[in-house]
Amino acid sequence: MIALSELVQGSEINLAAIGEELGKTLAAIVDYRGDVTLNLKDGSQLAGFVYNCSPKTIELYPQTSPAPISLSLDQVESILISGSDTAKGKSWEDWQRKKSSEREAIKAAPIAS
Amino acid sequence: MGVPISQMWTVASYVLKHKIRATERYPLVLMLEPLFRCNLACAGCGKIQYPEHVLKRVLSADQCLAAADECGAPIVSIPGGEPLLHPEIQQIVEGLVARKKYIYLCTNAILLKSKLHLFKPTKYLTFSVHMDGLKHEHDEAVCRDGVYDRATEGIKAALEKGFRVTTNTTLFDGANPERTREFFDEMMKLGVEGMMVSPGYSYSKAPDQESFLKREKTYQLFRKIFHAGKRSWRFNQSPLFIEYLSGSRHFECTPWGNPTFNIFGWQKPCYLLQEGYAKSFKDLIDNTDWKSYGRKSGNAACQDCMVHCGHEPTAVDHTFGSLGGFWATVRATLRGPRIQAPAADTDFISTESVVGQADFVPEKKVANG
Secondary structure: OOOHHHOOOOOEEEHHHOHHHHHHHHHHHHHOOOOEEEEEOOOOEEEEEEEEEOOOEEEEEEOOOOOOEEEEHHHEEEEEOOOOOOOOOOOHHHHHHHHHHHHHHHHHOOOOO | OOOOHHHHHHHHHHHHHHHHOOOOOOOOEEEEOOEOOOOOOOOOOOOOOOOHHHHOOEOOHHHHHHHHHHHOOOEEEEOOOOHHHOOOHHHHHHHHHHOOOEEEEEEOOOOHHHHHHHOOOOOOEEEEEEOOOOHHHHHHHOOOOOHHHHHHHHHHHHHHOOOEEEEEEEEOOOOOHHHHHHHHHHHHHHOOOEEEEEEOOOOOOOOHHHHHHHHHHHHHHHHHHHOOOOOOOOEOOOHHHHHHHOOOOEEOOOOOOOOEEEOOEEEEEOOOOEEEEEOOHHHHHHHOOHHHOOHHHOOHHHOOOOOHHHHHHHHHHHHHHOHHHHHHHHHHHHHOOEOOOOOOOOOOOOOOOOOOOEEOOOHHHOOEO
């Protein structure tokens, strides 16, 4: 199974090779807050944001089209994680860590006389 | 009392109608997200991290109104993103008002003053202004200096023009109870109709024990804030929800209570979790595995969640679900919520043993607020 944390920009997932973990892998791709590129079996590519999956279909907003598209998974050869994760480093925990270290730095700074 | 009687009557008659019909699952508030774009990038906000081409997309006014019709909830909350950035926000609001929906337009209020001319004051429209505390706390939470001052300017301008204005506040670990109480005083001085408070949601895969401690921490925080609460504070939410936040009672989540609709469709299962999208509201209600959500389900993502969008519908359902619930609401409305004293050696009320949707806590364990 591919965990969300393992989805890094540049990695490619071959759907045929995943087997029983397909559902969980697709769920991780839906969770990923960046664009992906679908490499289709007819040789074409489709880049966009995947927001929904079912056992048979994948739904995405293509980068260049106003309307969403639904594709049969049978049409998809592999999925390339092509865009950066827009949520990376932006969690509340990340923010708390940053603020905490800032406060510590202020406390540690010498008081100007 | 923050909520107008006409709104209470609308909600009460709506809930009672569903009770009489024995509707198993009905929505209370439609969370309508017409866009994800925002003019702030608040820390921890999970709503705006999308690729640029997604942030540029919006629901049309027609799509928004169709969703409101399809859902049927008497209240429509419009979060986002920042709804005032939506090019058709005027049409969306006008269409919802025409449908006699009570609207909470959730805004950071940066643009409120300059956009007020788009709207007409009505009992159906409330600006729900995001305020996470006094100036220092709020500006820190939204990661930009000066936003508190802009928001208070917007609130004053809206109140002067006769609009309903409330505040909505998210409190996270580390919130200062005394400063929060001062903040409540300040908002009341500003003249807002009422305030809404909720703990923040942080997704957690922590083991149960850690979850429990987190929950106890939340109880302590809210006890410190609400114990001996001032009569001058007005809240635009169920007093039973405040008792729940303070650990005086337990509510299970009602994840279908505040269904969410956005550019992707009807979000499964709730406002906070994104586990796919349904094509229609009926599809959402009929084909979501609801028993997999809420604290009792054991779902790790739900263990620490005490957020209003799942638990306030339970509080409202409890109010109209039994005489006891109704009486508890009347009592809490008239006399203030029952809040246990926040002593360090507090005899915590274990929520582990609670089975039902709601449970009263023996009075001896609860100090009157």
